[in-house]
Amino acid sequence: xxxLRFLLKKCTxxxxxxxxxxxTSDKANADWLFGMExxxxxxxxxxxxEPQRIEKAYGEFLADIEHKKRRKTDAKKFYYSxxxxxxxxxIFIIIALLSSNLYQYVVNHKTSDILMNIVEVPKGxxxxxxxxxxxxxxxxxxxQFIYPTDFSSKHREVSLIGEGFFEVTHNDKKPFIVNTxxxxxKVLGTKFNVKAHPDETLLVTLSEGKVExxxxxxxNTVTLKPDQQVAYSKEKGFLISEYVDAGSKTLWLERELCFxxxxxxxxxxxxxxxxxxxIMIKDQTLxxxxxxxxxxxxxxxxxxMNNIKDTKMxxxxxxxxxxxxxxxxxxx
Numbered sequence: 001x002x003x004l005r006f007l008l009k010k011c012t013x014x015x016x017x018x019x020x021x022x023x024t025s026d027k028a029n030a031d032w033l034f035g036m037e038x039x040x041x042x043x044x045x046x047x048x049x050e051p052q053r054i055e056k057a058y059g060e061f062l063a064d065i066e067h068k069k070r071r072k073t074d075a076k077k078f079y080y081s082x083x084x085x086x087x088x089x090x091i092f093i094i095i096a097l098l099s100s101n102l103y104q105y106v107v108n109h110k111t112s113d114i115l116m117n118i119v120e121v122p123k124g125x126x127x128x129x130x131x132x133x134x135x136x137x138x139x140x141x142x143x144q145f146i147y148p149t150d151f152s153s154k155h156r157e158v159s160l161i162g163e164g165f166f167e168v169t170h171n172d173k174k175p176f177i178v179n180t181x182x183x184x185x186k187v188l189g190t191k192f193n194v195k196a197h198p199d200e201t202l203l204v205t206l207s208e209g210k211v212e213x214x215x216x217x218x219x220n221t222v223t224l225k226p227d228q229q230v231a232y233s234k235e236k237g238f239l240i241s242e243y244v245d246a247g248s249k250t251l252w253l254e255r256e257l258c259f260x261x262x263x264x265x266x267x268x269x270x271x272x273x274x275x276x277x278x279i280m281i282k283d284q285t286l287x288x289x290x291x292x293x294x295x296x297x298x299x300x301x302x303x304x305m306n307n308i309k310d311t312k313m314x315x316x317x318x319x320x321x322x323x324x325x326x327x328x329x330x331x332x
Contacts, residue, residue: 114148114149114150115148116146116147117149118144123142123272124276132150133169135166136167137167139162139163139164140162140163142197142273143160144160144161145162146159154174155177157179158179159179159180160179161197161198162195163193163196164178164194165191166192166194168190170189181198182216183196183216185212186214188209190206190208190209192204192205192207193205193250202231202233204224205229205244205249207226208226213230213232215237217234220238222240224240227246248260251294256296257271258293259291259292263287264288264290264291268281271301281326285327286327289314291308293308301323
């Protein structure tokens with residue numbers, strides 16, 4: 001994991017010296033690190049629209065290692081000594097760089113005999129991936145998703161912090177379970193949205209099929225039908241909305257923003273995630289002001305703020321990536 005941290009530029013000065021000592025101790029080590037840095041540089045240049053370029057670079061890199069393996073007597077030892085780390089980097093490249101979406105990073109952990117993948121999506125970005133069973137997952141900004149490389153024989157279990165939309169491949173014998181800090185969502189095969197940000201009311205919205213949502217602590221369970229939504233908090237427990245427009249809750253998949261009778265503080269939280277800014281409500285009496293508005297995918301933050309400004313007696317000012325919202329002074 002040290003070499004992965006080095007490529008991610010997360011090493012301490014002492015760790016950097018350790019990597020340098022490893023690289024200078026053997027030319028094969030130096031060649032390997034140089035080759036991987038070349039691939040990493042493609043990531044930094046953000047050539048996500050050219051996956052064939054990454055594939056070609058990675059293929060040439062592995063071919064070069066194989067060539068050195070045949071030519072040097074000690075290459076076999078070197079090859080197998082780096083193979084576990086190459087596996088980690090290969091997963092990073094395949095999942096993160098060959099995707100049409102931008103991931104912050106993917107790290108692999110082994111729990112028992114199961115290799116787990118962690119996908120973190122930063123503010124201002126979205127991501128999508130397909131799991132080993134064919135299930136498709138879309139992740140909204142500021143989300144973390146943990147999933148196994150392969151599912152167990154009994155169930156399909158993943159974890160989510162943030163927001164994700166799931167299109168689950170049907171399997172009667174293997175329930176699909178999404179774990180969050182507060183609830184578990186259990187399905188056999190369906191389409192649903194989970195919004196589970198820390199310190200916010202958890203929301204599960206069903207588009208198709210059926211889902212069961214269980215409280216992690218006291219194991220109360222509710223069952224949702226299409227176009228129903230359940231909200232959960234420790235203070236209030238479960239609250240089911242008998243009918244919601246499920247499509248409006250997943251407009252973020254099309255990069256649209258839709259707020260229906262939501263307080264200003266909730267809207268600003270979402271804008272912070274989507275635009276990677278900090279928004280402060282200077283007058284807290286404005287926090288619970290209710291807004292209903294919808295914005296297309298190409299709407300800028302300034303356009304959104306102006307729209308909000310025009311609907312209520314509020315104003316705002318921008319200072320770099322920080323926005324202050326305050327009560328508008330009455331005109332004389």
